[in-house]
Amino acid sequence: MSASGEVRPARYPDGRLRRRGQAAVTAQPGPGPAVSRNAIAAAVADAHRREWAFVLAATARVTRDLDAAEECVQDAYVAALDAWARQGVPRNPGAWLTTAARHRALDTLRRDRTLRAKLPLLIVPEPASGQEGEDGADVIGDDRLRLIFTCCHPALAREAQVALTLRLVCGLTTAEIAQAFVVSEPTMAARVTRAKKKISTARIAYRMPEAAELPDRLDAVLTVIHLLYTTGHTDPHGASLVRPDLVERAIGLARMLHELMPDEPEVGGLLALLLITDARRATRTDANGSLQLLEQQDRSLWDGGAIAGGGALVTEALRGGRPGRFALQAAIAALHAEAPSYAATDWPQLLLLYDRLLRAWPSPVVALNRAVVTSMVSGPEAALGEIAALEQDGRLDGYRYLPATKADLLRRLDRRAEARQSYQDALDLTENAAERAFLAGRIGEMSSSD
Amino acid sequence: MAQYAILIYEAEQGYANAGQEIWQQAMESHGRFAAQVGERGAKITGGDALEPTSTATSIRNDIVTDGPFAETKEALGGFYVIEARDLDHAIEIAKLCPAPFGGVEVRPIMDTSGG
Numbered sequence: 220m221s222a223s224g225e226v227r228p229a230r231y232p233d234g235r236l237r238r239r240g241q242a243a244v245t246a247q248p249g250p251g252p253a254v255s256r257n258a259i260a261a262a263v264a265d266a267h268r269r270e271w272a273f274v275l276a277a278t279a280r281v282t283r284d285l286d287a288a289e290e291c292v293q294d295a296y297v298a299a300l301d302a303w304a305r306q307g308v309p310r311n312p313g314a315w316l317t318t319a320a321r322h323r324a325l326d327t328l329r330r331d332r333t334l335r336a337k338l339p340l341l342i343v344p345e346p347a348s349g350q351e352g353e354d355g356a357d358v359i360g361d362d363r364l365r366l367i368f369t370c371c372h373p374a375l376a377r378e379a380q381v382a383l384t385l386r387l388v389c390g391l392t393t394a395e396i397a398q399a400f401v402v403s404e405p406t407m408a409a410r411v412t413r414a415k416k417k418i419s420t421a422r423i424a425y426r427m428p429e430a431a432e433l434p435d436r437l438d439a440v441l442t443v444i445h446l447l448y449t450t451g452h453t454d455p456h457g458a459s460l461v462r463p464d465l466v467e468r469a470i471g472l473a474r475m476l477h478e479l480m481p482d483e484p485e486v487g488g489l490l491a492l493l494l495i496t497d498a499r500r501a502t503r504t505d506a507n508g509s510l511q512l513l514e515q516q517d518r519s520l521w522d523g524g525a526i527a528g529g530g531a532l533v534t535e536a537l538r539g540g541r542p543g544r545f546a547l548q549a550a551i552a553a554l555h556a557e558a559p560s561y562a563a564t565d566w567p568q569l570l571l572l573y574d575r576l577l578r579a580w581p582s583p584v585v586a587l588n589r590a591v592v593t594s595m596v597s598g599p600e601a602a603l604g605e606i607a608a609l610e611q612d613g614r615l616d617g618y619r620y621l622p623a624t625k626a627d628l629l630r631r632l633d634r635r636a637e638a639r640q641s642y643q644d645a646l647d648l649t650e651n652a653a654e655r656a657f658l659a660g661r662i663g664e665m666s667s668s669d
Numbered sequence: 670m671a672q673y674a675i676l677i678y679e680a681e682q683g684y685a686n687a688g689q690e691i692w693q694q695a696m697e698s699h700g701r702f703a704a705q706v707g708e709r710g711a712k713i714t715g716g717d718a719l720e721p722t723s724t725a726t727s728i729r730n731d732i733v734t735d736g737p738f739a740e741t742k743e744a745l746g747g748f749y750v751i752e753a754r755d756l757d758h759a760i761e762i763a764k765l766c767p768a769p770f771g772g773v774e775v776r777p778i779m780d781t782s783g784g
Binding site for chain 2: 428
């Protein structure tokens, strides 16, 4: 009960309902401090967004069980609502929450001997310093990297990696994750439960990968973050083109990873790629929600600060030779973003970057994008040759951007009947409403007789 | 330490068509594997090779039939039981396990002691 007599709903700060039987933390009635309840709720919500991963990662080390850790951390956030109302918001909310969650974990462990006996569900190999105290109170290290590498372990399916990362690293509810990926909540709950069970049953270690395995393991983490971004960037099912929640979560994760691994060029590359791509977000659709191509976008509306920040990261990531696929994609995005106009883009330089990218990452999607650049350097006719090779290759069968790109090249050559057919092929493969409207418009243009 | 089974799935044709020499090589590579497991801090606690599925008999609902439980291109041809620190350690070991005509699957052994 609050001082105003209003009953606090039994919910966690993130909106999750508290389980029955869990006592609500009682607030002191009487004269409260000057801080308003709204301000406290906002501070707790902010700490939830910023500190969840830090607090959970540190608590999992004590509980050695992810479910138990999640409960303790949720309880700590609930406790914060009252404690902060009485004592004020602590200077370091993350440390306060971690201490509260870990105390709760230790209490539970002391009380529950059977739980303690079956603990090593989630094993934590001793760190080199050998400092991992039984009571956990001595070390409050930053375990966020352990957490994210565990969530993205290659023994878990990609969709499970994505779900676990959102759940455990970002603190999203199962309902929110289900909504983001357009599956039912029970389906997503089952996916999360299965993944957690595999972590404990197969004993996926809660640790940083060793140096030899780091490149592959890091690539998996970066792929998951990039997938979150692209899912948010072009909502594959929805009416609008961008789902800002996932986009912001992905950028937040990339920032966190960059802060924790500042010397990994690919991490800087991914962050740069996301920042630069996102700088154009406002211009990807016009006021009516219609898709705007790169050449149609109003460059004065791009976020210059984000582009400059991303550009600096690109320079950093390209230093030291042999850049990886994320650094090279970021370099390509930066070159586009820094060009004064579509026509004045440095296409020959882009072609060089695409060649390097193809060597680092021989993907047919990269080859498709390279074909667009070829058309700007050597003309649409030359690019059609590269498209034909990709059609022959077959790996892009069913990929809507292949016929869409081909259609555009044919349109530029004024081969209208063929262009129309290719636009139709692309339309048949597209679900996103904004993209469908664009393609239908082009089909109309190719049909009109002039 | 935890226990894992390394299940070896291979195309049986591979060995059926192979000469004595291939068979000999397979035996030697399994011998080397056994030595490597110890060097890497894990332990083999069990395992065997199985005769081909042409010798298998399946029983389902008391009905006895000729052949393996499921007809697949790559059949279970043998297995090891190992002790390893965690899944990453088990995977490191499993990667060394010879399976020239297929691959291996790692499964945690269930603790049925009920404690």
